[in-house]
Amino acid sequence: MGEGVVLYDMRKKDYPNKRGDTFRTLQVFKCWVCHALTNRVVMGGYPGYSCATICPNSSECWHHELERKIKWLRNPHPKSYKEELQEEINAEREDSAHLVINDLEGAYDKTLEQSVSHVCSFKTDNSQCRHFMHDFFR
Numbered sequence: 001m002g003e004g005v006v007l008y009d010m011r012k013k014d015y016p017n018k019r020g021d022t023f024r025t026l027q028v029f030k031c032w033v034c035h036a037l038t039n040r041v042v043m044g045g046y047p048g049y050s051c052a053t054i055c056p057n058s059s060e061c062w063h064h065e066l067e068r069k070i071k072w073l074r075n076p077h078p079k080s081y082k083e084e085l086q087e088e089i090n091a092e093r094e095d096s097a098h099l100v101i102n103d104l105e106g107a108y109d110k111t112l113e114q115s116v117s118h119v120c121s122f123k124t125d126n127s128q129c130r131h132f133m134h135d136f137f138r
Contacts (some may be wrong), residue, residue, distance in 0.1 A: 005106035007039070010051070019044045024105050027112040031055035033067045033119050034096065037110075038103040054118040056103040061129035062096050067119055 007026045008015035016023050021043040029038050034057050042052045057063045069092065073085050 007106045007108060008041075010041075015041070015051075017043055019049065024108075026109050027114055028104065028108050028110050029053040029114050029116045031057065031116045031119060033057075033070060034063055034093065034100050036100045036102050037113075038116065039105065039108045040103050050117075052118050053114075053116045055116050056101050057099070058119050059129070060099065062092075062099060063119070064129065066092050066096065 005024055007024050009026045015025070023041055025039045025041055027039065030036070031038075033055065036055055036057050038053060038056050040053070040056075042054065043049075044052060055063070066089065069085065069089050073082060073089065077085070
C-alpha cells in the first residue's frame, strides 16, 4: 500500500496549497461513473482554485460512454425505458470492471469515502477517443 507515503487529512486543511501541487489524502474518493477509487488530489482549477479529485479512468473512451448513459438516465423517461437503461448501465459496469484502475497509496481510511470532484479529463494522450472534442464543440 505504499509505505512512507505522506497522507493529508482533508478535514485539517493543512495540505499543500500551491497551484499544481499533488498529494495523497487519508480520505478515499470514489468515481460515481466507474466506481474506481483514488486518494490523489491536485490543487488547481480554472477559473477558480480548489482541490480536485479526478477519476483515474476519466480519459478512457469506455468511461465516457458509461458517463453519457448515466447522465442520460437522469433525464425524464418512461419507467420501462429507465429500467432498461439502468440494466444496460449495470451490464456495462460489469463488462468494464476489469478495465477499472484504482489509484490508492499509503494507509488510507476507506471509511472516509467521498465522491470524486471530476470525471472529465483533459488528458490528450488517448488519441483513439474523440469524446472530449465532440463534447467541447457541441
